[in-house]
Amino acid sequence: MTTYKIALLPGDGIGRDVTDAAWAVLERAADIGGFSLARTSYPWSCDYYHQHGTMMPPDGIETLKTFDAILLGAVGWPAKVPDSVSLHGLLLPIRKAFVQYANVRPHRLLPGVQSPLKADAFDILCIRENTEGEYSGAGGRVHQGADNEVAIETSIFTRKGVERILRYGFEQARARRGKLASVTKSNAQKYSMVFWDEITQALAREYPDIEVTSYHIDAMAARMVMAPESLDVVVASNLFGDILTDLGAAIQGGLGFAASANINPDRSAPSMFEPVHGSAPDIAHLGIANPIATIWSGAMMLDHLGEKAAASNVMTAIEATTARGIGAFPGKDKTEAITTAVLSALD
Amino acid sequence: MTTYKIALLPGDGIGRDVTDAAWAVLERAADIGGFSLARTSYPWSCDYYHQHGTMMPPDGIETLKTFDAILLGAVGWPAKVPDSVSLHGLLLPIRKAFVQYANVRPHRLLPGVQSPLKADAFDILCIRENTEGEYSGAGGRVHQGADNEVAIETSIFTRKGVERILRYGFEQARARRGKLASVTKSNAQKYSMVFWDEITQALAREYPDIEVTSYHIDAMAARMVMAPESLDVVVASNLFGDILTDLGAAIQGGLGFAASANINPDRSAPSMFEPVHGSAPDIAHLGIANPIATIWSGAMMLDHLGEKAAASNVMTAIEATTARGIGAFPGKDKTEAITTAVLSALD
Ligand SMILES: CC(C)[C@H](C(=O)O)[C@@H](O)C(=O)O
Ligand SMILES: CC(C)[C@H](C(=O)O)[C@@H](O)C(=O)O
DSSP states (O other), X not given: OOEEEEEEEEESTTHHHHHHHHHHHHHHHHHHHTOEEEEEEOOOSHHXXXXXSSSSOTTHHHHHHTSSEEEEEEOOBTTTBOHHHHIIIIIHHHHHHTTOOEEEEEEEOOTTOOOSXXXXXXXXXXXXXXXXXXXXXXXXXXXXXXXXXXXXXXEEEEHHHHHXXXXXXXXXXXXXXXXXXXXXOTTTOTTHHHHHHHHHHHHHHHOTXXXXXXXXXXXXHHHHHXXXXXXXEEEEOHHHHHHHHHHHHHHTTSGGGOEEEEEOXXXXXXXXXXXXXXXXXXXXXXXXXXXXXXXXXXXXXXXXXXXXXXXXXHHHHHHHHXXXXXXXSTTTSOHHHHHXXXXXXXX | OOEEEEEEEEESTTHHHHHHHHHHHHHHHHHHHTOEEEEEEOOOSXXXXXXXXXXXXXXXXXHHHXXXXXXXXXXXXXXXXXXXXXXXXXXXXXXXXXXXXXXXXXXXXXXXXXXXXXXXXXXXXXXXXXXXXXXXXXXXXXXXXXXXXXXXXXXXXXXXXXXXXXXXXXXXXXXXXXXXXXXXXXXXXXXXXXXXXXXXXXXXXXXXXXEEEEEEHHHHHHHHHHOXXXXXXXXXXXXXXXXXXXXXXXXXXXXGGOEEEEXXXXXXXXXXXXXXXXXXXXXXXXXXXXXXXXXXXHHHHHHHHTOHHHHHHHHHHHHHHHHTTTTOSXXXXXXXXXXXXXXXXXX
């Protein structure tokens, strides 16, 4: 029997609630599917930081490297540790160290879930560059505190970084409805975004079967709200993808339903699966967090591990659950009730 | 009788259609209000570029400087002149030369207009920094075309630039419902956005009557869709404001209803008023462009000139028109029919 080694990082706040729930579902799906999941949990979090002075041990990345995949809850608890420390000490280093350059986020409405939009038939796959660009961390400040203070923040785009994320997008488009939207702002950012557009055009010649359209980020944000059904695969930079996927989460009913995968497409290191939502300290451990986004992220993990049947079993169970109205309304059902319903819908 | 000198820049595409319509309404409102508007039109546009090799004459800025305000249609016709030339040759130089640092865009639903959202009761004033930040134009590329090519784009924020736009936002919040949302991404952009947050906090101490909240741009994009009624004044950088105002346009029914003002709050140079929409070459001169956004921008111009009664007369006429269903549905009514209806609703 195949066994997959999974590192579980519950993280902070509701992270534990939702990863416990997702784990129960994934284990059952593995039993049914005839494979097994071996988990090792690590308590790396803001509490860990208070005990050890770092968000994870010095060999944290080495430790995680030996796993087949990582399932993460949520990182951050601003009242305990500033985000600049917690996120840059755990979440972001993993994404970078393991070259998880494709942050993949599906946006569609689960049955029974209410969108804030009148439109309800859309199925968008957002692919966000996850390692460079606007979040490169380069910049500085001069004349601090003075009248003439200046802060600069430099976006760094490499050909390798842009090419690989776009190529990943083209491949996903080929496996879906054959449409790729590339998002830039090349009329106002003449270096980075013109570069991105050029690489998109070059790759488009390699994928003549894919219908490629370039959009400005402002127009794309409007389109996701006005005509979401017109979109298939959307590829965007780190910042633009960050914004569009929160918008995607909004139109699919909220962060409680937004799953994500941080993929290393070359499989040279483990990929990481996490809900888009944060740690929501205000409702931590009350047993009321919605685990759907994490269970869905877990289904993406099974799919990535090659367990396609088990992945679709989990997705079908999620859909059967929300279709019955369970877990479909923010704040209505308890974590346990939703988990139980998903478990009983597995087959 | 007071006479205001207005420079009219129809620009490209539907720019002429909508500025003609708006002008008819503004002139009638001036007659009723007992003041007069003297217009001078300039044909600066992509066609002008083909005749003269520049988007405006060398003394264009000097010429415009003598006016009380500028009303602009739309700039750009990519099939004739690349955006990088047309926008950077006309629209953007005016915003910068006249220190129109506050790009002000109201987002609310006109009566009779359909939002893509289920929510319909919101009234947001977005204030976008209009002169620096992510659109500073600084950057470069090295190793062009090679495997190791790198493109960088540098955002430049100055204390003066950030302080003045936030201060303008605080003043607007004071004149409205007393709430200010400041938008950054300080957990991922540690120089520019932390700088912006610090200045927000310092100014908040000067305005203890204003309720200030900081949001990350991703969370704000989601909030505009999920809880737009919770927002009052939203202040954001050049890029973030650009994105949020297209999103604002979307939730208010589309670009046909999105007005804007490029304000020089110090009145050291003229301010400029323009619809958010572009030149829409595909429907240019067909007489079917919706002039509502431009008429609304014209009302903002009257307000800025100090003609408050005339400004509200125009707004009331717009609302009476869309409430009757005229101009309220994209593509339904002709430019002339909408204009006639607004004219007849003035009193
Ligand atoms: C917490 C933050 C650094 C993170 C990001 O921007 O990557 C989050 O917003 C996300 O979308 O995963
Ligand atoms: C055309 C473009 C340069 C412009 C901008 O980004 O300022 C437009 O998108 C706007 O919002 O006015």
